[in-house]
Amino acid sequence: MSAPAATTATIVSLRHVGKTFDSGTTALAGFDLDVRGGEFVSLLGPSGCGKSTALRIVAGLSAPSAGTVAWPQGERRIGFVFQEPTLMPWATVSANVALPLRLAHADSRTTDSAVAQSLARVGLTDFSGAYPRELSGGMKMRASIARALVTEPDLLLMDEPFAALDEISRFKLNNDLLSLWQSLRRTVVFVTHSVFESVYLSQRILVMSPRPGRVVAEITIPAAYPRDEEFRTSAEYAGYCRQVAQALAAAMAGERAA
Ligand code: ADP
Numbered sequence: 001m002s003a004p005a006a007t008t009a010t011i012v013s014l015r016h017v018g019k020t021f022d023s024g025t026t027a028l029a030g031f032d033l034d035v036r037g038g039e040f041v042s043l044l045g046p047s048g049c050g051k052s053t054a055l056r057i058v059a060g061l062s063a064p065s066a067g068t069v070a071w072p073q074g075e076r077r078i079g080f081v082f083q084e085p086t087l088m089p090w091a092t093v094s095a096n097v098a099l100p101l102r103l104a105h106a107d108s109r110t111t112d113s114a115v116a117q118s119l120a121r122v123g124l125t126d127f128s129g130a131y132p133r134e135l136s137g138g139m140k141m142r143a144s145i146a147r148a149l150v151t152e153p154d155l156l157l158m159d160e161p162f163a164a165l166d167e168i169s170r171f172k173l174n175n176d177l178l179s180l181w182q183s184l185r186r187t188v189v190f191v192t193h194s195v196f197e198s199v200y201l202s203q204r205i206l207v208m209s210p211r212p213g214r215v216v217a218e219i220t221i222p223a224a225y226p227r228d229e230e231f232r233t234s235a236e237y238a239g240y241c242r243q244v245a246q247a248l249a250a251a252m253a254g255e256r257a258a
């Protein structure tokens with residue numbers, strides 16, 4: 001019935017973040033973001049607006065060229081799910097999921113039990129010995145999510161994880177991700193260019209302008225969880241989608257006016 005209670009406390013706060021690459025491309029300018037503990041928040045924007053850049057800066061994988069990134073309650077353990085599942089083709093599913101723990105020199109008993117638990121969470125227990133080539137696109141993404149969860153991160157950053165999947169697989173993974181979020185009670189920042197996906201999943205949607213990206217609108221989706229196929233086909237859902245699509249269109253129009 002209810003979503004994990006989002007504490008109102010901010011866990012990470014970006015202020016006036018800018019990013020200009022050596023090539024001279026400015027991906028972000030004046031980018032502000034507050035992520036609250038326990039929430040499911042999406043960054044929504046057109047391709048090339050700087051979503052991945054923003055997520056990489058939150059993860060510490062890229063340094064901002066302007067502005068600040070603050071962790072008011074101390075830094076959090078982060079799990080990152082990339083758009084491509086990026087699995088090692090020569091290694092089994094369980095070896096792929098174990099990688100972050102092996103890199104951290106965890107002992108093998110800890111690793112084995114964490115891997116088993118992580119695979120169970122995403123429904124891949126029966127495929128622990130399979131190789132990536134034997135998996136469907138959806139299953140590869142599940143393995144990638146299991147790998148991100150194996151270190152028990154507080155903050156899960158997901159960069160268009162389901163964009164390459166067919167719609168039926170994407171809907172299924174959306175539902176499974178929401179169940180995971182409800183049971184694990186972690187914070188999720190989800191990047192997507194899909195209005196429909198952002199509304200289905202999120203408590204809060206931050207709409208970005210075209211490049212250089214910044215957040216230009218915030219829309220709260222107060223619909224209750226669990227959200228299911230009934231929600232997906234409801235007038236309520238359609239209404240939120242229309243509202244978010246309008247905000248995105250306004251953000252795009254801002255570019256032409258500039
Ligand atoms: P999105 O994820 O919203 O599609 P990105 O953050 O990947 O957008 O990219 C934003 C802009 O920055 C794009 O114009 C992209 O080409 C550029 N960009 C991204 N990464 C780099 C990089 N490492 N070097 C140069 N330009 C980059």
Ligand code: MG
Nearest residue numbers: 051052053159
């Ligand atoms: Mg991207």
